[in-house]
Amino acid sequence: MNIALIAHDKKKEQLIQFVKENEKAFSKHNLFATGTTGKLLMEATHLKIERKKSGPLGGDQEIGSMIANDKLDIIIFFRDALTAQPHEPDVSALLRLCDVYEVPLATNLASATLFLEHINKK
Numbered sequence: 541m542n543i544a545l546i547a548h549d550k551k552k553e554q555l556i557q558f559v560k561e562n563e564k565a566f567s568k569h570n571l572f573a574t575g576t577t578g579k580l581l582m583e584a585t586h587l588k589i590e591r592k593k594s595g596p597l598g599g600d601q602e603i604g605s606m607i608a609n610d611k612l613d614i615i616i617f618f619r620d621a622l623t624a625q626p627h628e629p630d631v632s633a634l635l636r637l638c639d640v641y642e643v644p645l646a647t648n649l650a651s652a653t654l655f656l657e658h659i660n661k662k
């Protein structure tokens with residue numbers, strides 16, 4: 541599966557922890573990420589991740605473009621719902637495209653955990 545991993549700054553530590561705990565499962569998939577998230581994940585694990593630009597610099601739009609072109613199967617996007625983001629329109633557009641193209645989207649640890657359980661069963 542092609543999986544995108546994204547986290548807002550205040551959620552990055554949580555995503556890193558989640559991916560580290562499930563590194564073996566993630567290593568079986570093609571991974572993509574926004575710039576800073578991907579950099580931190582690769583520093584914290586042995587995973588190979590294709591990095592896009594940083595979210596505020598167009599990375600969310602790049603991931604959105606992948607969704608529109610049928611290149612992603614799952615999006616794991618740990619959002620910080622309590623902090624205003626300078627690139628909020630890009631974030632909304634990405635989430636919207638997940639619904640337009642019916643791509644599964646996990647926006648927090650609880651839903652990402654369920655997704656991973658499902659993937660692991662395959």
Ligand SMILES: O=C(CO)COP(=O)(O)O
Pocket residue numbers: 546547548549573574575576577578593594595596599600631
């Ligand atoms: O801002 C982001 C998602 O909206 C994430 O971008 P970074 O991974 O570059 O921090």
